Amino acid sequence: MGLEILYPKPGSAQPDSFVVDIIAVHGLNGDATNTWKHPKNNHFWLQDSLPLDVKGARILSYGYNADVAFGNTTVNVWDHAKSLLGSLIDERETDDVSKRPIIFIAHSLGGIIVKQALVWAHREPQYQAIKDHTLGIVFFGTPHRGSDKANYGRILANVATGVMHKPKSRLIDALQSNSETLMKLTSEFKFEAPNMEIITFYETRPMGIFSRLIVEKQSALLELSHEDTQPVDANHRDMCKFDTRNDETYKKLVKRVNRMLKGKDKSLPASDCSTPKLRNKHFELPFDVSPYFTGGSDVCGELREGCLPLEDPPAQNMQQRFVLYGLGGSGKTQMALKFANDYRERFWGVFFIDTSSVDIARQAFSKMARVCKVGEGMEDFRRCLTNSLEPWLLILDNADDPSLNISQFFPVGNRGTIIVTSRNPDCRCHATVGSRELREMESDEAITLLLRSGDLLSENEDLRSIALPIVQTLGYLALAVSHAGASIRQRICSLEDYLDNYARRRKKLLSSRPVQADSDYEYTVYTTWEISVDSIKELSNNATDSTAANALEFLTLFGFCHFDDITEDMFRSAWNEFGRTEGYTWWASNLPGMVRDRRLLEWDSIRFNESMRLLSSYSLIYVSGPNNRISLHPLVHSWIRDSLNEEVHFRWWNITVSTLALAADVSSPLAQMQLSVHLRHCIDIGQVDDLFVEDDVLLDRVQILSLIISVYEFCPGKDTLTLSERALEYSRKFLGDECYSTCLLSLRLSQIFLYLREYQKASDLLQSTLDVSIRILGPATDLTLGIMRELAWAYTELGRKQEALELAEKKLAICEKSLEGRDVHTLLALCDVAMVYSELGRYREAVDLLENAIAKRAEMANEDITTMLQLELLLAITYDRSGRHEAALEMFQNNLKEQFILLGDDHPYTLHTMAYIGVQYGTIGQPEEGIPLMIKALEVGQGRMPDDWLETQKEALKWLQYKSAQLQSESANTSTAVPEMLVEPQELPHREGEEISSRKGWRLWPKTRRRIGESSS
Structure with missing residues (x-):
């Protein structure tokens, strides 16, 4: 603990003199050495590399008990900050050392200690020398404030839960309760920051299996005009660990530290550094930078670092080319003009060329040739720049056309600086000193x-x-x-x-x-966007393939979806389910061309991606992430619809509704939830009444309505019940009661009644529908079996458990006889009987049936893996309800591991299991183990799971926290240790209230309704 000298090592040869003290300060769950060591090779870069790359540096590391520092009140933070100051004063007390420059390097919450120390140094005269001689600070992932996604207290708690295996609840509570004071510290520190260099490194990789950043970029930035911000391709823990001197982040760090030292030398009175000479002769810009230009300090910093000329231009070993790309209207040209204005005196000539077409570019080059008196044509001017010994800046603006090779305009050789602005991300391949995408402003x-x-x-x-x-x-x-x-x-x-x-x-x-x-x-x-679409239309008119035409169709359809999280899987699913439209001519004709195209045996992913690439090349869409998720800027999204006349607008609204309904896939809850967002957004853009038009395609409309409701069920809202009731009324009015479509819509409505716990309404509707379904379809059909299953559930909830058992056993007998026991319905029937047995307390029989179902599933080669996972989960639930909690917990944990691998950490099944395990830990008396798991489930489930599921888990978390406090109180032999804020819940989650059980809300068995309604009658 305390200040430790890392270089020079004790007993080693001492350098003649030092020019700087570099002080490293670790964060939570770290220490003075391991925070900075790479786990693979134990490379301790502070000691092994930094002295070699920063000449004359003395390296020190400050160690302290971070758990204590942040685990109580902010007084502990102040104490450790003062301890750091005191140690520095002691270490630097001689005259020559006390005036030596200081650079701090801080990781995570260690940055808070450094900020507090410098604020104290400003207030206390005895620490004045520390403040006066601090050159700058390098922050690695220090949370300075809240973000759009979380308040400051939540972010501080995220740091603890992210870097510590089992953070104590006391530490979490302290970080959250002290967040307001620590936020004020950031405001105070900003008054000190203008006098020093600030380098901020922020993480870009999520931490662990839960796929989230511990400290978001917005939280990591101080937002100072002179702040140098740099992304790090690592997670929060590893962002300050470098395995070699060749690590890119390490090299950036070294450059900036040396630049700080050089800047300090230049500011000394004895410095003999001269001001760069003024050399600008030609400044040929078509217009000034906007007088209202705002922000972009990080982009300006990147341009400054990569594009300023060397003092000795002939020594330049490559042409400096920087590419600014992004959506039209995002400020690319303004950013280039700003740089040119700010640094015009560093260049002999500044030239601007509009490259929106070859002809326009040639005219601009010819004009520049005449201005510089070197000839009349483009080649004359390019040759002039190629041979110039003076530094020059060439801005190539509007390089948006994907078919235009921008490199034809580059002067030959390694001299000069070029800034390219383009909507086309592919232009990045020409960059030699960096590229930057411009999207939304901060x-x-x-x-x-x-x-x-x-x-x-x-x-x-x-x-x-x-x-x-x-x-x-x-x-x-x-x-x-x-x-x-x-x-x-x-x-x-x-x-x-x-x-x-x-x-x-x-x-x-x-x-x-x-x-x-x-x-x-x-x-x-x-x-600015119409120009891009006109270019694509021209390609479509002249092209021999359908790429451009498909791109325009999908762009229009995107305008009616939600502007975020559009996936290829939606359209692949629609293509796969095209058979649903058989017999429904109007529905089949109201689909995009690629979905209607049946020439290939499978969905043409290559053709789709070529269309997306074309749209992306104009920055009309963004494609990101491992799953190539598509998003649009909200204004582009609005513009797509605003550009359509009323008739075309209505046609594309129908096409989008028809396509999204066709894409419904009840076997994938996550896909259904995502699809529901797009369907709801589309329907809100139009009018709900347009779904119930009284025309000659009523059967088509009823089928589409049924699928819309099936999607809504996975994330039900107030609109779901209203839409379902209206759809059933619509079908009864025009198609009658004795109709397959009416029976199907009756089933859909009853499922919503069950979700809303309107069990009697569900039972009444299902009983009458079951009679009709058996009469017109027969007992061994998807629809009839689905109705029987839901009716058994309604009976169970109404306390009519014997009737439920009789119906479930009747369904099982039908499946075993008619379907020979090899269909998914047989598995469902076995589970239905097992769940009723469980309700009746007949746990042994329930376990036997579920084990039988698992054995049958193992014999089915064509069923997806989620079926087996859900069977195992139901067996674990049955263990739990029978009192075999340890066995249940073990099976839940094994099931969760498989779900992580096969489904991912954000799949609804995974989150449900995660929450269930959290409660299980509370049940067996280990609530401390369950709390972090429940917190993770809630964080990942935000936006992915239904609101009532989230509310249920929040109640479960409160219960776990209460149980934890209760156990701590008992272990301390006190009766007052339980915090007053934790009030004992009136009912325990999962056990008495069944709030997390498989029978509540979120359906563990979405395959119940799989393929129901898809066969014709």
């Missing part, structure tokens, strides 16, 4: 831009509060925010009523260019 920067361009006070907090929902609505897009500011500045609307105007006149506001708008914005918000 929230604070967008607000500042709106207020500045609206000629309003950007620092006024009241105005900033009003501006926030405006920039959120505009998707933080630079061009849209700038145009909104211009509209406010010109009194077209006020800041206060802009959103009201936008809601009524969105298309007009975004399709118009305000009078006296900034000259650099040539296009309106919508025009």
Whole structure:
């Protein structure tokens, strides 16, 4: 503990002198050495590499008990910060050492100790020398504030749960309760930060199996104008561990530390460094950077690092090329102009070429040749730059056409700097010193831009509060925010009523260019995307294949889905289920061309991805993640629909509803939940009444309605019951009661009644429907068997358990006779009987039946793995209910491991099992083991699981926390140790309340309804 000198090692030869002290401070669950050691080879870079790469550096590491520091009150943080200061004063007390520069390197919560120490140094005279001689700080994943996803207290708790195996609840509580004070520390520190260099490294890889960042980028940044921010391709724990000197993050760190030292030398009075000479002769930009230019400090920093010329241009060993790419209107050109304006004196010439076409580019090159008096054509000017001994900057703007090879405009050789701006991500291949995608602005920067361009006070907090929902609505897009500011500045609307105007006149506001708008914005918000689509249409007209035509169809369809989390699987599923449209001509014709195309034996993934690549090349869509998830900017999403006339708008609304309904796959709960988001969004865009048109395609509409309801069931809302009741009424009115479609919709409605615990309503509807289904379809059909299963469930919930058993046994007999016991319905029937046995307390018989079902499943080669997982899960539940809690826990754990591998950590089955195990730990008296698991389940389940499931698990977490506090109280032999905030729940989750059981809410057996309604009658 305390300050330890890592270099030079005691007893080794001492260097003649030191020029800097580098102090490393670890975070939670770390120490003075292991925090910085790579786990594979134990490379301790602070000791083994840094002295070699930062000449004259003395390396020290500060160790402390982080659990104690952050586990009680903020007084402990202050104490450790003062201890650090005291140790430094003692170590640097001689005159020559006390004036030596200091650089801190801090990981995670260690950055809080450093911030507190420097704030104290500012206040206390005895520590003045520390403050005065601190050159800068390198932060690795230090959480400075909250983010859009979580408040500061939650983020601090995330650090503890992420880096520690079993963090004590006391530590979690302390971090959350002290978060407000620690947040104020960040504000205080910002007053000190302008006097020192700030380097911030932030993680980009999630931690562990739960796939989330411990400290989000937004939380890791101090958002200072001079802050140098750098992403790290590692998780929170490993971001400061380097296995060699060649590690990219390590090399960036070394460069910046040496740059700090060089900057310090230049600031000394004795420095003989001269100011770079002013050399600019040609400055050929078509317009100035916007006077309202805001933000982008991190991008500017990357441009500065990669694009500024060397002091000795002939020594440059490669041409410096940087690519800015992204959606039209995201500020690429403005960023390039800003850099050119700021550093024009570092270049002999600054030149701007519009490369939107070869002809336009050639004309611009010819003009530059005449300006520089080197000839008349493009080759003359390129040759001039190739041979120039002076540094030059060439901006190649609007390199958007995917068929245009931008490299034809590069001057030959290794001299000069080129900045390319493009909507096409593929242009990154030409970068030699870096590339950067521009998308949405940061929230604070967008607000500042709106207020500045609206000629309003950007620092006024009241105005900033009003501006926030405006920039959120505009998707933080630079061009849209700038145009909104211009509209406010010109009194077209006020800041206060802009959103009201936008809601009524969105298309007009975004399709118009305000009078006296900034000259650099040539296009309106919508025009900039229309240009891209016109290019794709031209490709479609001239192409021999259907790539461009498919791209335009899918882009239009995307405009009616939700703008985020669109997947190829949705359309693959629709293609696979095309057989559902047999006999439904209108439905089959209202689908995208690729879904209707049956020429191949399987879905054409290559053709789909080629279409997506074309859209992505214009930055009209974003494709990201291992599953190639597709998203659109919210304004692009709105523009797609706004560009359609009323007739075409209605046709594509129908196509989207028809396609999404066809994609329904009840065997995949996660896919159904994602699909429900898109279906709900699409239906909200149109009118619900349009689903119930009285025309000559009633059968088509009823089939589509049935599938929509099946999707809604997996994430039910208030609309689900209303839609189901209306659909059944619609079918009865036009098709009658004695009809397959009406029976199917009756089943759908009864399932929703069951979900809502309206058991009597479900029972009445199912009883009448069962009679009709047996009469018109027969007993051994999907629909009839499904009705029998749901009716048995309703009987069980109504306490009519003997009737439930008789019905379940009758269904099992039908399956074993008619289906020869080899169908999934047989497995379901065995489970139904087993669950009723369990309700009757006949656990041994229930276990025997479930083991029989598992054996039958093993003989079925064509059933997916989730069936087996769910059988095992039901067997574990039965163990639990029979009192065999240890056996249940073991089976749950094994089941969870298989689910992690086969389904992933965010699958609904996995999350359900995770929560169940958490409760099991509480049941067997180990609530401390269950709390972290339940927290993880809730965090990952947010946005993935139904609201009532989340609420149930929150109650379970409270119960676990209460049980934990109760056990701690008993072990301390006190009666008052249980925190007052933890009140004993009135009923225990899962045991008495059955809140987490398989019979509640979230259905463990989605395959109950698999293929029901797909066969014709």
